[in-house]
Amino acid sequence: MAALETMRTQLEKKLKEFQGVQKDLQKTASTRNQLDVQLNENKIVKELELLETDANVYKLTGPVLVKQDLDEAKANVGKRIEYIDGEIKRQDATIKDFEEKQEKSRKELTTLQQQFQQAQAKATGKA
């Protein structure tokens, strides 16, 4: 019976681990999605290129709409796009790691579960 208890605790621990990994995975996935959206937006900003040089560009920072230079704006947008690209790549890597972790913990979980069930069956059989 003691063995059974220990097994149970072990199982629970593993389960928690697994769940934690799953959450991390979800988080990274969501950040990745966000980044995707931002990337798209910034691509839309290529509208800037169609502007005449004397057009006024404003940037909304907080409640303030600040006039920006067109070239500056273009540069900023370009940089932002690059930054977002990098972020996406990083997120992809972390996602992969998390996925692997998740797989591993899932496997451990299943094996533990099987053992637990076997032990349980034995115990109930004995008892």
Place this chain on the structure above:
Amino acid sequence: MAEAGRPLQDEVVNLGRLRQAQDEAIEACKAKIKQWKKFKSDYNAVQDRLRTLPDRITYDIMVPYGSLAFMPGHLVHTNEVLVLLGDNWFVERSAKQSCEIIDRRRKRIDNTLKDLKKELGLLESRVGYTEELQDAAKASIVGQGEVMEIREEYVPERDDKPTKRISRVKKPSERAVKRPVVRKELTEDDVPVSLLSQHKPIQTEEAIWARLDTLERLEEEEDEMNRLWSSEEGEEDEEGYQEDDEDDGDDDSDINFTDDDIAAQIRKAEMSRRFEYDSAHRVAESEALQEKKKSVRWKDQQELGGGQESVKTDSTEEGLKAQRTSAIKPHDGKTVANIPYPKHVPYYEDDSDASTPARIVFHHTPLPVTEEVLDPVNESNVPSEGTVTSPADIYNLYRQPESPSLHTLPPGQVNSVPKVPPEEDKPTSGTKPKSILKKKLSREEVVEVVQNNVNREEAEPQKPPPLPAPKSAFSGEVLEKDVQPTVNSNTTSELPPKKVSRFKAARQKHR
């Protein structure tokens, strides 16, 4: 069915889940489409507003004040629009320019919508498939039997066939290469090198059809050749084989390539080759066929003349069939059907003229030498000796005498049920029907029978005595039934001058 039902139940459950997931995906897709459509309509509205906005310099409007109040005001600068480009970037544009921006965005939206619709279509098709599976599973569970799954065990053997085929296809080329080496008389030029080189297992369809046509043509020729040769080869096991055993071995491998064009062509080439250098023999053969009373003898039997009938002509269908079947008959495991060229070609005597790769013309020749003794008991009498007017005649020709009294052989005659009846004309009535295929007699036995006139009676008018064994195309005695016990046992009476192959000699010794 209970056990089968459980996996089916699981299947149904799984299919249900799959269907669920697919439906959800479809719903999501539809939602997206809806959203984008709304965006598009919004853009359209804005565009309309923008188009009408510059019509007036100012507008009197109720300006929203907070979230709950409005205030009367004026809309000025009707042509100046701040357009949000994304990521908190604004640009000042005129109304017209804004319209253009809107147009561009709308285009993008249209593309997105198109993609989404495609996706939706795919999802829906998947759902349809899943539905079919579900129905099938349900039906099989319920046992309606309308839609039953057909499950077959995986048979790995099937995969071997293509490889087998390929290997088979290769063989003729090997054989073709081997041929000139084995046969010393051959010159390598004779081998159609082009045939060998161009061997490809896979060809265009047209090439294949053309090949098949040539193959068919060649097969006919080969059959003729078969008839020609098989009469010789069907008689004996290995006696008098003049060719190398390698050849025989070679042929074994090639037996099964009935469909192989290269093989056929090679055979043809070889046949023509044989014609060329065995021209004398060939002509002799053809002459023998065309004329009556030409004899075909073993090379070492040339000195044995005689009126042995060795006509190989057989113009009747039955005879041809018999010949063919004899050709088909396995001959010590060597000869097999469809081998067009004779493996064991007897070397004919040199009473030949200039050689031509001649066509062998078959004539129906009357039997000058009859081997069988006709017994009046036999109802299906041959009308006259040496003539065959009906299949029954042939049948009777080669029947074993049923009784000692019936087992009468004229001196020098042999009961023969030839596999290849070139002497089909010999009437043999009053003999027991013997399987044509089973006939296998050594030449000595024939000779023995010929020599042994002890218990033979002449039951029919004199038939020309059969040729001594080596001379005749086939021996007369059917081993099945010992007509004359002495016949089979008597191995001593050979013609002294007759040369026999070591196999025959061995067999004789053995007996």
